Amino acid sequence: MSDSAPATAPAATRPIRFGIHGSPHLAESIIAAAGTDRATIELVPYDVREPFRPLREGAMDLMIVKYDLYEPDIAAGATVAHDPRAVIVGAHHPLAGRPSVSIEETTAYEAFSCPGDFPPYVWDLMVPPRTPAGTPIRRVHPMTTVEAMAAVLAETRAVHLSVRSLEDIVPPNIRVVPIHDLPAAPVTLAWLRGAELSPEAAAFVAAAERSAKP
Structure with missing residues (x-):
């Protein structure tokens, strides 16, 4: 170890x-x-x-x-x-039907801010303040629970930059789309x-x- x-x-x-x-x-x-x-x-x-x-x-x-x-x-x-990277979106979202997306494409939509006592330096890796090309990611929606996040995604065009393992727990009206240009x-x-x-x-x-x- x-x-x-x-x-x-x-x-x-x-x-x-x-x-x-x-x-x-x-x-x-x-x-x-x-x-x-x-x-x-x-x-x-x-x-x-x-x-x-x-x-x-x-x-x-x-x-x-x-x-x-x-x-x-x-x-x-x-x-x-x-854990491979992914963007989590509502089933109605423009990115929902894609086989994969670029991190750069997610900047058109609002993302989630660092929750509670979660380390900001880790959140900056999970939901970076800027993409590799330098475009800001608008981290505006409060992150609380997976259920609350899913409700926001289902009702808006917000995105959550996360990991593919969430495929196992998101509800049927939420999609997990791989991000092909971020390392796992x-x-x-x-x-x-x-x-x-x-x-x-x-x-x-x-x-x-x-x-x-x-």
Whole structure:
């Protein structure tokens, strides 16, 4: 692991509490690739507005994160997966029927602003303030929950720059369209720095990192 997880805690008597936001299928694929017994892991959804609160309060052992973190109290390991980039739109949207789009095309529409305590430096990677060509992305709609986001997308021509794994959870009136000119988001596992991971949790992190495709 890139930031070694301590593994000196006594043997766990409960499942590994694994924090997720968005698709559970991404977490399931990481668990399967690691060869970890699914029965030993409990998926714990976290709120994008307070992504690290459950970890800091001891309600999670590990969590999925995307892109690099610079939180002083949170450690993250090596990349365990990649999540291709996509734009999320309503089924009525002009981009909805496309096989893929350019990030530059999304600038014609309003996007979503950084939610709550979500790290702005990560949001700038997920929903960049400007495209590679320098065109501003208008980040105006408040981001709260996936359900509220879907309601805005269904009622407007707004777009949400996100990842393809959301295909698993968006309602039928929402479309997930690949973005062909943004690199996939790196996915890592994170834990509270200085906290003792159980041997089982540390072994899961190590196995997930070993199983990652280069």
